[in-house]
Amino acid sequence: MQRRTFLKAALFTGLGAATMNALPTFANTLKKPRLSVQLYSVREAASKDLAGTLKKIAKMGYDGVEFAGYYGHSPEDIRKMLDDCGLVCSGTHTGIGQFRGDNFEKTVAIHKTLGTTNMIVPGGINRELHTVAGNKAIAEEFNQIAKKAAAVGMCFGYHAHGGDATLIEGIPAWERFGSATNQEVILQMDVGNYMSGGGDPYKMIEMFPGRAKTVHIKDCGGVPIGTGKVDWDRIWKLCEGIGATEWYVVEENTPNDLALIEETYKILKDMGK
Numbered sequence: 001m002q003r004r005t006f007l008k009a010a011l012f013t014g015l016g017a018a019t020m021n022a023l024p025t026f027a028n029t030l031k032k033p034r035l036s037v038q039l040y041s042v043r044e045a046a047s048k049d050l051a052g053t054l055k056k057i058a059k060m061g062y063d064g065v066e067f068a069g070y071y072g073h074s075p076e077d078i079r080k081m082l083d084d085c086g087l088v089c090s091g092t093h094t095g096i097g098q099f100r101g102d103n104f105e106k107t108v109a110i111h112k113t114l115g116t117t118n119m120i121v122p123g124g125i126n127r128e129l130h131t132v133a134g135n136k137a138i139a140e141e142f143n144q145i146a147k148k149a150a151a152v153g154m155c156f157g158y159h160a161h162g163g164d165a166t167l168i169e170g171i172p173a174w175e176r177f178g179s180a181t182n183q184e185v186i187l188q189m190d191v192g193n194y195m196s197g198g199g200d201p202y203k204m205i206e207m208f209p210g211r212a213k214t215v216h217i218k219d220c221g222g223v224p225i226g227t228g229k230v231d232w233d234r235i236w237k238l239c240e241g242i243g244a245t246e247w248y249v250v251e252e253n254t255p256n257d258l259a260l261i262e263e264t265y266k267i268l269k270d271m272g273k
Contacts, residue, residue: 033239034063035268036090036249037261038216044256047071050078053258055085060262061269064090066214066249067114068122075113082115090247091118091214093159096125099145108152118214118247119149120188122159129173130166139180146184155213157186160204162197172199178208187211190251191230192218202231205238212243216251217268224260225250225267232271248273 037057039046045053050071057065064087070078082089092114098107099119111119121142128134142158149156164174174194178187187208193216194201205212215235219228226232239245250264 031246033215033245033248033273034090035061035265035273036064036066036214036247037062038066038068038093038249038251040068040093041250041252041254041261042256042258043068045258051081051084054081054087056258057261058085058087060265062087062250062261062265064088064247066091066093066118066120066247068093075110079113079115089114089116090249091116091120093120093122096121099156104145104148108149108154111154117153117155118186119154119156120159120186120214121157123161125158126161126163129164129177130168132168132176135168135173135176136180139177142177142185143182146182150184155184155186157188157211157213159188159216160190160194160199160201162193162199165194165197165199172204174199174204175207178204178211183211185211186213188214188216190216190218191235192216192220192228195220195230202234202238205235205243209242210244212239212245214247214249215239215243215245217248217264218251222253225264226271236271236273 039053042053050073054065067089092111094107097103099121107119111117125138128138142156146156158177160174164177165172168176187204189201189205189212191201194204217225219225219230221228239248248268250261250268252260252264254260
């Protein structure tokens with residue numbers, strides 16, 4: 001059975017205890033999630049020497065990088081840099097405006113050149129998310145964009161923030177958005193961000209099967225991974241089971257700390273990732 005078929009079946013038949021118990025076995029049939037770095041973590045270094053920074057990240061052992069801007073380089077030049085050092089683009093953070101109107105086709109073309117299918121909106125819709133009507137409207141826009149993206153072999157989604165855990169008439173904004181969007185919309189959980197806002201990242205990954213295609217790996221409170229509040233064993237089990245995660249994306253809030261992302265890589269390897 002194909003993964004998409006399985007996940008849709010699980011979603012619409014209800015995930016009871018028996019289904020949940022079966023998920024770890026199913027997870028073993030999936031590829032192990034690969035490790036990526038969100039380049040925002042080293043934005044100062046990347047802005048000065050993108051090619052050199054990519055080479056350093058590759059040397060650490062990471063498989064890919066996620067972009068949040070292109071530092072003045074063309075998609076073609078960036079693709080060559082990636083190919084030269086053996087990295088792949090795991091996705092991008094791209095503003096919602098780049099998917100509206102005539103911008104959509106141009107944005108898709110950039111992502112295809114970079115070699116990724118994952119197009120994630122990093123923010124800019126917070127005001128809409130925090131009202132019932134606004135949340136519903138932006139969710140419908142995401143449904144329409146995700147439908148267009150799927151038609152050309154691409155994936156589209158949204159990245160979690162601490163504020164997305166804010167209760168809107170008793171329901172977290174993220175949960176409202178996830179419930180109102182279709183299966184095709186990636187829900188990129190940022191574990192540390194969401195927990196720092198008082199949210200429950202475990203529940204949100206579990207609640208939306210197959211939609212955690214890429215997950216941001218960050219501990220709660222600005223501390224190194226494994227030293228904060230996050231139960232990482234629980235996160236791994238969820239991501240590698242019901243979440244169907246393909247990429248763990250390391251993001252740190254420091255602007256230029258290559259040493260920190262290298263240490264994070266070692267910690268993740270010690271955790272078996």
